Amino acid sequence: MSDLSCNRPAERFALAASDPGVIEKSHQRSSAYGLARQDKPDIGPLGAASLSLLLEQNHALYTHALPVMETLYEQIINTHNMVLLTDASGVIVHALGDDDFLVKAERVALNPGVAWSEQSKGTNAIGTALAERAPTTVHADAHYLQANHFLTCSAAPIFDHQGKILGVLDVSGDRDSYHKHTMALVRMSAQMIENQLFTAAFENAVALHFHSRPEFVGTLMEGIACFTPGGRFLSANRSALFQLGLPLTALQSHTFSSLFGLPVSTLFDHYRTAAPGLLDLCLHSGVRVSAKAELRLSNSVFQHFSEVRPAADAAAPALSKSPPRLSSLRYLNTGDPQMAALIGKLDKVRGRDIPVLITGETGTGKELLAQAIHNDSPRRHGAFVAVNCASIPETLIESELFGYEEGAFTGARKKGGQGKILQANGGTLFLDEIGDMPLALQARLLRVLQERMVTPLGSTKSIPVNLALICATNRNLRELIAASLFREDLYYRLNGLVVKLPPLRERSDLEAIVNKLLLEEPGGEPCCTVAPEIMALFHRHGWPGNFRQLSNLLRTAVVMAGADRVIRLEHLPDDFLEDMQALPPAALNAAGSGSLEDRAVTAVRQAFEASGGNVSATAKALGVSRNTVYRKLHLR
Numbered sequence: 001m002s003d004l005s006c007n008r009p010a011e012r013f014a015l016a017a018s019d020p021g022v023i024e025k026s027h028q029r030s031s032a033y034g035l036a037r038q039d040k041p042d043i044g045p046l047g048a049a050s051l052s053l054l055l056e057q058n059h060a061l062y063t064h065a066l067p068v069m070e071t072l073y074e075q076i077i078n079t080h081n082m083v084l085l086t087d088a089s090g091v092i093v094h095a096l097g098d099d100d101f102l103v104k105a106e107r108v109a110l111n112p113g114v115a116w117s118e119q120s121k122g123t124n125a126i127g128t129a130l131a132e133r134a135p136t137t138v139h140a141d142a143h144y145l146q147a148n149h150f151l152t153c154s155a156a157p158i159f160d161h162q163g164k165i166l167g168v169l170d171v172s173g174d175r176d177s178y179h180k181h182t183m184a185l186v187r188m189s190a191q192m193i194e195n196q197l198f199t200a201a202f203e204n205a206v207a208l209h210f211h212s213r214p215e216f217v218g219t220l221m222e223g224i225a226c227f228t229p230g231g232r233f234l235s236a237n238r239s240a241l242f243q244l245g246l247p248l249t250a251l252q253s254h255t256f257s258s259l260f261g262l263p264v265s266t267l268f269d270h271y272r273t274a275a276p277g278l279l280d281l282c283l284h285s286g287v288r289v290s291a292k293a294e295l296r297l298s299n300s301v302f303q304h305f306s307e308v309r310p311a312a313d314a315a316a317p318a319l320s321k322s323p324p325r326l327s328s329l330r331y332l333n334t335g336d337p338q339m340a341a342l343i344g345k346l347d348k349v350r351g352r353d354i355p356v357l358i359t360g361e362t363g364t365g366k367e368l369l370a371q372a373i374h375n376d377s378p379r380r381h382g383a384f385v386a387v388n389c390a391s392i393p394e395t396l397i398e399s400e401l402f403g404y405e406e407g408a409f410t411g412a413r414k415k416g417g418q419g420k421i422l423q424a425n426g427g428t429l430f431l432d433e434i435g436d437m438p439l440a441l442q443a444r445l446l447r448v449l450q451e452r453m454v455t456p457l458g459s460t461k462s463i464p465v466n467l468a469l470i471c472a473t474n475r476n477l478r479e480l481i482a483a484s485l486f487r488e489d490l491y492y493r494l495n496g497l498v499v500k501l502p503p504l505r506e507r508s509d510l511e512a513i514v515n516k517l518l519l520e521e522p523g524g525e526p527c528c529t530v531a532p533e534i535m536a537l538f539h540r541h542g543w544p545g546n547f548r549q550l551s552n553l554l555r556t557a558v559v560m561a562g563a564d565r566v567i568r569l570e571h572l573p574d575d576f577l578e579d580m581q582a583l584p585p586a587a588l589n590a591a592g593s594g595s596l597e598d599r600a601v602t603a604v605r606q607a608f609e610a611s612g613g614n615v616s617a618t619a620k621a622l623g624v625s626r627n628t629v630y631r632k633l634h635l636r
Contacts, residue, residue, distance in 0.1 A: 022132060023123060023142050029131065030122035030144040037146050041121055043109030046091070051113045058087050061158065061166050062094060064196040069096055071330060072171070072189045076182070081173030082110060088165050090117035090126050101173060110172055121145060125153030126168050133157055133165065135187050140175040152178040156190035161201050161226075161235040163248065169193065191220050191238075198237050199294070202226040203381065205234055206256070206264065207294040212243065214278055214290035218351045218378075223289075231256035231264035245285055259284055260291070267293055272452055272464045276353070292351070294378050295426060295466065329372045332365075334512040338502045349497050351378045357434075357494050358472040360501030363546030366472035367432060369501060374428040379468050382427025387420045390433035398441055398457065402448075405458035421454045421465055428468040434494065435475035435486060446490045469494070504543040504550060511535060513547075517554050528558045530567045537580055570607065574628050604629055 046054060055062060065085050073083045073096045082097025092112050110116075118127035122144025129136040135156040141149045155170035169190045171182050199207055205226045211217050223240030227233055233254045241248060244259065256264045260281040270276050271293065279291045329343045346356070356373060358366045367386060374384045392400050403419030421429060431437070437445070448454050449469065453462040471494050480486035504510065514535070518528050530538070543549055553576055560571035569577075604618065608629065611617035618629050 022128065022136065023138065026118060026123040026128045026131065027144055029118055033119050033122070035122045035144060037122075037144060039145060039147075041109065041145055041147050043114060045109065045111055045113030047113075054087065054091060054093060054113065058093050058167065060197065060200070061085070061087070061193075064200065065158070065167075065169065065193045066094065067328060067330065068189050068192050068196075069094065069169070072169075072185060073097075075185060076171060076173075079173065079179070080177040081171055081182075084110060084126070084168075084170040084172060086116060086126055086168045086170070088130075088167055089115065090120070090130055090168065091115045093167065118144075121148065124148060124151075125155035125172070126170050129155040129157050129168050129170075130165065135183060135190075137183050139178055150175055154183040154186045156183075156187045158190050158193050158197070159238070160194075161198050161237070166197070188220055195220065195224060195237060198224055198226075198235070199378075200381070202234060205229070206231075206267070207378075208256070208260070208291050209294070209378070210240070210243070210281065210289040210291035212287055212289050217278060217290055217292055225259070227256045227264065229264070233259070243287070243289070244283065254284075268295070271295060271466050276466075292378075329376050331516075332369065332372055334516065335509040336502070336507045338507065339509070342499045342501070345497060345499060346373060350376060353468055354496035355469045355471070355494050356496065357498045358470065358501060359498065360472075360474065361503045361546055362474050363548035364501040364503055365547050366474075366501060367430065368547075369499075370428075370430040370432075370470045370472060373470060374430075374468070377428070377468060379427050382467075383424055384428050384430065385420050385424035386430040386432060388432045390436035397438065398444070401441065402444065402454055403456035405456055419454065419456060421448060421467070422456075422463065424467045425465045426467065428470060431469070431471045433473060433475075434471040435473040435477055435480055439485070439487065442487045442490050446487065446493060449490075449493050504546045505541075510539055514538065514550070514554065517551055518558070528554075528561050528565050528567050531569075534567055534569060534572070541576070541579065570604070604633060608633060 045051070062085065069083045069085060076083070078098060080098055080101045082095055082101055084092055085094045086092050092110065092114050095110060095112055097110075115121070116124055116126040118124070118131055121127055123138060124143055125136050125138040128138060135154070137152075137154045139152045143149055143151060143153075151172055152175045153170060153172040155168050157165045158167050158169060160166050169186055171186050205228060208225050208227070209217055209222045210225070211219075211222045216222055221239060223237065223243045225233070225236040225240045225244070233251050233256070236244065236248065236251060241251075244251065246254075251259075256262070256267070260283065262279075262281060267279070270279060279293070281289050281291050283289060329346060333340055333343050349356070350373075356370075358369055360366055370386070371384055374380060387401065389397065399417065399419070401419050401421055403422055404417050448465070451462075452465055454465050455462045477486050477491050481488045481491060504513075507513070514530055518530075538550075545552075553573060554567075556573055557567045557571045561567050564571075608615070608618045615629050
């Protein structure tokens with residue numbers, strides 16, 4: 001707790017990392033533990049069962065730290081370093097590292113399940129950061145054990161909302177790879193993990209994000225303070241404690257009003273407006289700050305103040321507790337310059353409640369991008385509700401969107417039905433194929449967006465809503481406006497930021513996309529690899545179905561490849577081969593010697609012979625029709 005209540009935590013941490021006295025004190029502790037400098041380090045890891053229990057006990061820490069570790073590793077990749085996460089006692093929970101450094105790392109057991117406390121390894125960045133409760137760099141022979149002198153390590157402890165150490169984030173590498181900026185990256189990454197853990201700890205609360213400089217709201221520099229719906233103080237992160245100038249114990253007696261000079265009911269009123277911007281608040285010290293609130297509240301407590309969330313939606317925040325890695329903007333950035341620029345734009349508007357309109361051909365991944373925007377946003381703990389405007393019958397879309405009261409129309413369910421807009425309250429509403437929404441519904445949607453109020457069918461009561469809006473379409477909305485099929489005023493309400501997803505044929509990261517689609521699970525090993533000549537074919541294909549076509553093709557090819565685990569020509573479906581047959585000869589020959597037809601015939605003949613001349617078995621093994629087998633082998 002003492003670290004969280006210090007007057008200037010950032011300065012204290014910097015001193016702890018560079019003060020030679022810290023290393024000397026650590027050496028003295030190491031000697032008192034009975035360690036000798038010439039000792040060989042204990043490199044025995046935990047057993048499989050104990051390691052599994054360790055991961056289970058640190059599930060929340062691991063879940064929030066993993067994407068941050070991956071981002072940190074991408075920044076230091078190929079520098080003879082590795083990123084480590086430990087628990088509160090210094091036992092390694094997870095490790096990411098360069099292959100060329102892993103061999104050296106194994107000599108001193110920088111592996112999951114190995115303890116790196118000072119009691120076990122003497123002076124080292126992980127153990128000393130735990131002992132000092134502060135970021136620490138230990139370079140080369142500053143390590144107590146001589147076996148570790150080849151290392152340079154920078155570590156920062158990770159605190160929970162009560163000031164208790166949860167674990168340590170560390171970058172360890174070859175002493176010759178030392179860089180003075182490494183500690184800054186580690187400290188920022190640890191702060192990012194802390195902030196994510198902090199907001200996740202308060203599911204049913206008002207989280208206020210603030211800073212004296214408005215451009216810092218939404219960054220690592222922001223203060224975050226959480227309050228009950230009634231305004232009672234719950235906790236604050238380290239930046240908030242520094243800005244408020246009070247220790248955590250003193251803040252326990254405060255309220256939202258006493259700290260920021262504003263009744264909490266006024267805060268709720270602010271977020272009922274059509275486009276709530278940053279709040280201008282005054283701290284009890286007289287310092288003015290810009291602020292933005294997250295209202296992550298269940299109905300049982302929030303309805304008393306604003307009736308924003310109906311009872312049926314009380315459990316909505318639980319729908320998205322930990323965004324899967326497949327749906328994050330960082331995951332979608334796989335090396336294509338167009339995607340990098342698009343994601344850069346989205347990063348700038350993240351958390352600003354600016355509507356996003358995604359355009360692009362069918363199958364380019366518009367819903368996946370929308371889910372990633374939601375998962376990376378401050379609303380990630382709220383629901384992500386997707387509505388395909390083209391798939392719902394025109395007679396039902398109004399009730400689907402806005403909900404209805406009992407008896408509103410023939411066939412209406414008893415007790416009525418909650419609409420998608422209310423389901424998305426506090427989260428994100430994704431309207432796919434928005435260009436296919438009927439004109440009459442467009443007018444109602446525009447009114448909801450302007451007033452931030454929704455009235456279910458058959459009801460006279462309007463309910464306040466607060467949500468982020470993402471829309472998508474593969475149609476040209478300007479052409480629809482010219483044809484009087486889409487409202488121009490709605491268009492300008494939706495297109496706060498317009499991004500266009502490039503079709504698969506225009507992307508330069510096809511190989512990276514294929515490899516990600518072939519992962520057995522996020523972070524795992526590929527279930528199959530693609531033969532080089534097949535990858536060359538993939539690069540030459542037009543992919544009219546974009547990701548949907550590629551994904552289905554790979555799914556089928558993996559099944560066909562079976563135990564071979566390498567996707568070859570004979571594993572590809574018939575329609576793909578026929579498409580490729582239409583390409584110019586130069587493109588076909590790039591897939592290997594001979595024409596594509598010759599190679600296809602050879603593959604069918606080999607499968608035919610392997611099946612003992614059974615046409616049905618051959619067709620089943622290759623995933624093609626029996627007519628294809630007959631045609632290729634001229635059996636008729």
